[in-house]
Amino acid sequence: MENKANDTLIVSSAPHLVSEVDTSRIMGTVILALVPSFFVSTYVFGFRVITLTLVCIAACVTLEYLFNKITKKKQTIGDLSAVVTGMLLAFNVPSNLSYIIAIIGCFVAIVIVKGLFGGLGQNVANPAITARIVLFLSFTTQMTTWPLPRGQQTADVVTGPTPLGILKGANGVLPSNTDMFFGFIGGSMGEISAIALLIGGIFLIWRGIISPIIPVSFIATVAVIALAAGQDPVFHVMAGGVMIGAFFMATDYATSPILPLGKLIFGIGCGCFTMIIRLFGSYPEGVSFAILLMNIITPHIDNFCERRIFGGVKS
Amino acid sequence: MAEKKKHLQSIHVPHNKNTVECETERMPIPDFVYISMSQHIGAPCRPLVKKGDSVKVGQPIGDSDVPMSVPIHSSVSGIVSGIEESRSDNGGKNTLVVIEADKKQELWEGIQAPKAGSREEFIQAVRASGLVGLGGAAFPTHIKYNPKNIQDVTTLIINGAECEPFITSDHRIMVEETENIIDGALLVMKQLGMQEGFIGVEDNKPDAIAALRSMIEQKGNPNIEVIPLRSRYPQGAERVMVYEVTGKTMDAGVLPADLGVILSNVTSIAFIGQYFKNGIPLIAKRITVDGDAISRPANVLCPIGTKIADVVEFCGGYKEPPKKILMGGPMMGRAIFSDQLPVIKNNNAILIFAGEQAWVKEETACINCGRCYRACPFKLMPTLLSSAVKRRDAGALERLKVMQCMECGSCSYICPARRPLSFNNKLGKAIVKEAQSK
Ligand code: SF4
Ligand code: SF4
Numbered sequence: 001m002e003n004k005a006n007d008t009l010i011v012s013s014a015p016h017l018v019s020e021v022d023t024s025r026i027m028g029t030v031i032l033a034l035v036p037s038f039f040v041s042t043y044v045f046g047f048r049v050i051t052l053t054l055v056c057i058a059a060c061v062t063l064e065y066l067f068n069k070i071t072k073k074k075q076t077i078g079d080l081s082a083v084v085t086g087m088l089l090a091f092n093v094p095s096n097l098s099y100i101i102a103i104i105g106c107f108v109a110i111v112i113v114k115g116l117f118g119g120l121g122q123n124v125a126n127p128a129i130t131a132r133i134v135l136f137l138s139f140t141t142q143m144t145t146w147p148l149p150r151g152q153q154t155a156d157v158v159t160g161p162t163p164l165g166i167l168k169g170a171n172g173v174l175p176s177n178t179d180m181f182f183g184f185i186g187g188s189m190g191e192i193s194a195i196a197l198l199i200g201g202i203f204l205i206w207r208g209i210i211s212p213i214i215p216v217s218f219i220a221t222v223a224v225i226a227l228a229a230g231q232d233p234v235f236h237v238m239a240g241g242v243m244i245g246a247f248f249m250a251t252d253y254a255t256s257p258i259l260p261l262g263k264l265i266f267g268i269g270c271g272c273f274t275m276i277i278r279l280f281g282s283y284p285e286g287v288s289f290a291i292l293l294m295n296i297i298t299p300h301i302d303n304f305c306e307r308r309i310f311g312g313v314k315s
Numbered sequence: 316m317a318e319k320k321k322h323l324q325s326i327h328v329p330h331n332k333n334t335v336e337c338e339t340e341r342m343p344i345p346d347f348v349y350i351s352m353s354q355h356i357g358a359p360c361r362p363l364v365k366k367g368d369s370v371k372v373g374q375p376i377g378d379s380d381v382p383m384s385v386p387i388h389s390s391v392s393g394i395v396s397g398i399e400e401s402r403s404d405n406g407g408k409n410t411l412v413v414i415e416a417d418k419k420q421e422l423w424e425g426i427q428a429p430k431a432g433s434r435e436e437f438i439q440a441v442r443a444s445g446l447v448g449l450g451g452a453a454f455p456t457h458i459k460y461n462p463k464n465i466q467d468v469t470t471l472i473i474n475g476a477e478c479e480p481f482i483t484s485d486h487r488i489m490v491e492e493t494e495n496i497i498d499g500a501l502l503v504m505k506q507l508g509m510q511e512g513f514i515g516v517e518d519n520k521p522d523a524i525a526a527l528r529s530m531i532e533q534k535g536n537p538n539i540e541v542i543p544l545r546s547r548y549p550q551g552a553e554r555v556m557v558y559e560v561t562g563k564t565m566d567a568g569v570l571p572a573d574l575g576v577i578l579s580n581v582t583s584i585a586f587i588g589q590y591f592k593n594g595i596p597l598i599a600k601r602i603t604v605d606g607d608a609i610s611r612p613a614n615v616l617c618p619i620g621t622k623i624a625d626v627v628e629f630c631g632g633y634k635e636p637p638k639k640i641l642m643g644g645p646m647m648g649r650a651i652f653s654d655q656l657p658v659i660k661n662n663n664a665i666l667i668f669a670g671e672q673a674w675v676k677e678e679t680a681c682i683n684c685g686r687c688y689r690a691c692p693f694k695l696m697p698t699l700l701s702s703a704v705k706r707r708d709a710g711a712l713e714r715l716k717v718m719q720c721m722e723c724g725s726c727s728y729i730c731p732a733r734r735p736l737s738f739n740n741k742l743g744k745a746i747v748k749e750a751q752s753k
Contacts, residue, residue: 010639011652012675013738015724016668017328017480017645023682024732079679121682121732258685258698309716310323310564310693 023120027080028210033200034087034248040193044149045095049189053090055099059106060086067115081120085109088128088248091190092200092288093135096159098148101139105131125295126252129288134287146186160312162187163239164284172183180183180238194238201247210251213263214270218246221271229279241287242274249287261307262298269294321562323555323692325547328646330519331480334603339487341615342629344416348391348620349657350376352410353403355447356454357383362412368395373596374423375445376412385455386445389423390598390618391416403656411657414620420540421604428594434465437506444590445597448579450474450551451643453661459579460507460592460603462572471509471570472560473500475516475523475581476544476551479644482664484601485581487614489516492585493530499588500539507577513560514581519546548646549723553578555692559750567719582663602662604630608637608669617658623665624654638673641666646724676733687726687736693719697726697736704743709750716744 042049064082068075076082089105109127117123140149148160161170173186183193191197202267204210222242223233236242241249250256250270257266270290277286351361360377364370371388377387393416403409408585429440442457456576462468473496489496500512516524527541542560554565558579563574568688571578586597598619605612610631617626623640627633640661641648658665687697696715717740726736 009637009650009652009654010673010675012639012647012648013735013741014650014722015646015728015737016639016641016648016650016666017672017728018676018733019326019729019731021729022733023679026682026684026731060507076679081682119680121680251523253682253684258688307688307694307696309695309719 003034023079023081025083026209029204029207030084030248031080031087031208033203034084034091034190036196036199037091037190037193037244038087041091041095041189044183044192045189046148046150050094052093052095052097052099052102052189053087056090056102056106057086059082059103060089060110061238063106063110064115067111068136071115073119076120079120080211082110085114088190088244089131091244091248092128092132092188093143094146094187095189096145101135101142105135108134121254123254125292126249126255129291129295133288133292146188148186149184149192151250152184160186160283163235167235167239168284170284174235177232177234177238180235188244191241191244194243197243197247201243204247204251210247211260211263213260214250214256214267215246216273217264217267218242218250218270221268222275225271225275225279229275232303235274236278240278240285245270245274245287245291250291250294255298257301257305258300259302259305259307262301265301265305266294266298269297322545322547323558324689324694325545325550325555325692326690326729328478328548328728329481329624330546331605332483332486332519333481334483334605335486337483337487337612337614339484339491339601340629342615342617342621342626344391344418344420344618345621345625346416347396347621347622348389348414348416348618349399349401349411350387350390350620351403351657351659352377352387352388352412354453354551354619354659354661355385356452357385359410360384360387362398362410364395364412366395366397369393370395370414371421371423373426373594373598375596376414377684381460383455384498385442385447385457388445388596389414390620392419392421393417398578413622422595426596427593428592429590431502431506431591434506434508437502440591441587443596444586446583446586446590447597448580449586449600449659449661449663451647451661451663452553453659454679456579456583459572459577461501462570462577464572465507467575468507468572468577469510470561470576471500471507471512472506472556472576472578472585473512473581474551474553474556474578475512475520475527476556477515477520478517478546478548479552479646479648479664480724480744481605481666482603482644484603484614484663486520486523487601487627488582488585489520490526492589493526495585495588495592496581497526497530497534497537497539497588498592499584499586501534501537502587502591503577503579503584504537504539509577510538512537514539514541515544515550515556515560517550518543521608548725548728549692549721552692552721552723554721563621567721568743580732597660600658600660600662602626602658603664604667605664606637606641606667606669607672608633608635608667610634619660620657621656622657623651626658627654627667633667633669635669637667637669639668641668645672646728647722678734679732681730681732681734684731686729686731690725692723692725693721695726695740696719697734697740700743701734701736701739704739704746707746709746712743712747717747720744739740
């Protein structure tokens with residue numbers, strides 16, 4: 001009998017079927033979830049939002065490509081995680097930031113925070129958050145010169161403080177909660193519109209990409225502390241980076257706890273630190289620092305949350 | 316049994332039950348059958364025939380004196396053309412009794428419906444039937460039915476979940492041989508002194524559930540209940556089934572009998588129903604043949620010992636050159652190296668793939684997404700297990716309970732980085748065993 005199917009067959013271990021969801025698809029979904037915010041931002045701050053976002057994405061992808069080439073690692077740009085980092089970094093800076101500074105941020109995120117720590121999944125801190133903090137500390141003026149939203153700019157006044165800055169004592173009138181909800185306020189490119197970020201976040205939860213635990217506990221903690229401090233909780237939730245932080249940055253897989261209890265602790269911790277900095281710190285905004293701090297203690301949270309395994313108690 | 320709210324973690328896998336409407340076709344007797352002498356867990360059989368002997372259908376051709384063994388019968392009538400040594404599908408040595416079929420299919424004179432007066436007689440008859448766990452485990456049934464604590468066993472659970480994608484052979488049995496299932500169940504319950512029976516069936520098989528229920532009614536409503544289960548993977552795994560039906564937690568290595576239950580697959584039970592009616596031993600098996608490289612997907616009743624290549628030919632041959640052939644389902648089945656291997660008792664599917672599904676996906680970095688944690692029915696932590704395997708850290712592996720892993724493959728299936736997590740656990744178990752034997 002002829003051996004039609006002998007020796008050419010693939011023999012591999014089970015399972016022989018894998019889910020369609022792979023890393024690129026997850027990253028692709030995150031990119032999609034950022035699109036509403038991107039549109040609002042473009043509307044509010046104009047064309048430079050598009051170019052700055054594209055510059056950050058291109059820089060992150062190129063840097064990752066070069067890093068892999070130079071360190072002779074397997075090419076990983078196909079997993080789209082560099083695109084996500086580029087987008088998130090762009091969303092965390094003012095729209096008038098110089099391209100050079102933005103590219104320095106991309107270098108910090110991709111090469112220092114991600115690459116040198118062993119690549120995707122190995123980094124201890126969120127690359128975009130860390131890059132933002134580095135830029136903020138090194139280029140404070142450029143990073144805190146916020147363009148005013150369209151309609152509020154006049155011939156000679158094009159920049160102004162963010163709502164949180166105003167709260168901290170800068171000159172200006174606090175915007176209405178409605179303006180903040182839709183995003184007609186000053187601030188980093190992608191953080192201004194609560195509604196756009198909410199749509200993106202709910203989309204991620206619906207697609208099963210993120211669990212609701214971190215965003216819900218983060219946002220709830222911010223609201224509760226604001227209330228306790230006698231301030232408007234709605235304002236605090238919508239101002240600054242809480243929404244983008246809660247849905248897109250604090251939920252980063254590699255740098256947040258893996259088990260539900262750990263996620264809860266992480267979310268509450270982020271909320272607490274954010275509000276402590278906002279209320280008592282010298283900076284108006286504390287989301288990035290809060291997330292970075294919690295990133296650092298994530299491994300300890302994971303260790304703390306031992307899990308009860310089915311059966312096997314006696315053995 | 317009370318309604319249970321709690322379920323074990325599970326995953327959704329595509330069902331791909333393409334052959335669900337395919338009524339079982341009886342395959343014509345092939346020219347030659349190649350009957351393996353190791354078709355069960357335990358000691359292989361020694362051939363009872365030699366080259367040139369003439370054999371009849373149902374005649375025992377292999378047996379062993381070791382308790383952990385069951386006899387093997389000829390599936391055809393004809394002449395033994397040789398006893399061959401060959402490579403088995405897991406790479407080991409295997410003895411094959413090759414029989415040239417005369418196509419007359421004369422029944423062996425010794426065949427008669429067994430008497431089952433006492434429990435001992437029943438157990439003896441089950442052994443003589445050649446039955447092994449047909450759900451895939453191939454554990455000798457007469458040993459399973461004879462636990463030390465038989466007086467404590469109260470519950471028969473019949474596994475009709477069939478949660479593996481593609482496979483529909485159990486489903487066809489439930490629809491086509493409903494009466495044999497209920498008769499078999501009643502017989503087993505009576506003989507082993509069990510009070511209650513449950514048939515767990517995934518709710519994506521409403522016709523099977525309805526057929527079983529109406530047959531139970533027809534039989535005067537004995538204490539057998541059909542339990543519809545969620546169509547989730549791995550609903551049909553033994554320990555998952557025990558939990559979902561009774562709420563009892565079963566550890567790895569523990570016998571279901573210790574929890575007062577005995578678990579049998581629907582196909583095994585249907586076979587018992589049939590065997591005690593006509594005495595024909597286990598000589599044929601229903602097999603789902605499917606996959607993108609087969610011309611005509613079907614459910615086929617093939618004589619045991621039929622070469623896979625012959626089954627393929629009966630199903631219209633390969634549509635395109637096959638890249639991967641599986642014995643069993645895509646989640647836990649085994650990829651075999653050749654289509655020249657014969658069908659054995661516990662085969663329930665032959666899946667043949669040529670397309671993308673055949674390829675081994677490239678592994679990428681773990682992104683710490685936690686999907687594997689959420690998939691594992693036993694709440695194991697595959698990422699920690701993998702790193703412990705990498706370090707060959709037997710202590711950590713034991714602490715993380717690698718032995719509880721049933722290699723269901725859910726974690727590997729769900730991993731977006733395509734990491735071979737369940738395979739890793741297999742290695743992990745070996746490391747622990749090695750450390751324990753030191
Ligand atoms: S293969 Fe093991 S670790 Fe993976 S899901 Fe199944 S039981 Fe859990
Ligand atoms: S599913 Fe895969 S990528 Fe996700 S945590 Fe588990 S091993 Fe890592």
